[in-house]
Amino acid sequence: MWVRILREGTLLQCQVEDDGVGRERARLLRERSYKGHKSRGSQLVEERRRILEVVDQSPIDILITDLKAPDGVGRGTIVNISIRYALN
Numbered sequence: 001m002w003v004r005i006l007r008e009g010t011l012l013q014c015q016v017e018d019d020g021v022g023r024e025r026a027r028l029l030r031e032r033s034y035k036g037h038k039s040r041g042s043q044l045v046e047e048r049r050r051i052l053e054v055v056d057q058s059p060i061d062i063l064i065t066d067l068k069a070p071d072g073v074g075r076g077t078i079v080n081i082s083i084r085y086a087l088n
Contacts, residue, residue, distance in 0.1 A: 014081040022066050022074020058084045 004015040020026070030039070049060050060083050067076040 010084055010086065012083045012085060014083075015078060016081075017067075017076060017078045019067075019076040020074075021076075022068070023064075023077060024066065025074045056085070058086075060084075 001019075002015075002017045004013075004017075006013040006015075021029070045062065049062060052058075053060055060081065063080045063082075065078045065080070066074060067078060069075045
């Protein structure tokens with residue numbers, strides 16, 4: 001897993017990258033295994049993003065990109081979070 005944090009003016013960029021199996025393959029593996037648990041990770045992140053946008057009055061963008069090998073097999077995920085902030 002890699003975490004990168006960059007600042008460009010009033011834009012803070014946080015990028016998290018992993019080299020796992022990818023979201024699609026992970027979903028298939030979950031479907032084949034334990035069926036009693038429903039993942040809420042993405043839903044909870046979205047709820048927190050909305051709260052922060054209201055509190056800070058600043059947009060927060062989240063972009064999730066699935067990485068794939070040339071043969072189409074999932075090779076991980078990159079999550080980009082962009083936050084605008086005021087300079088004091």
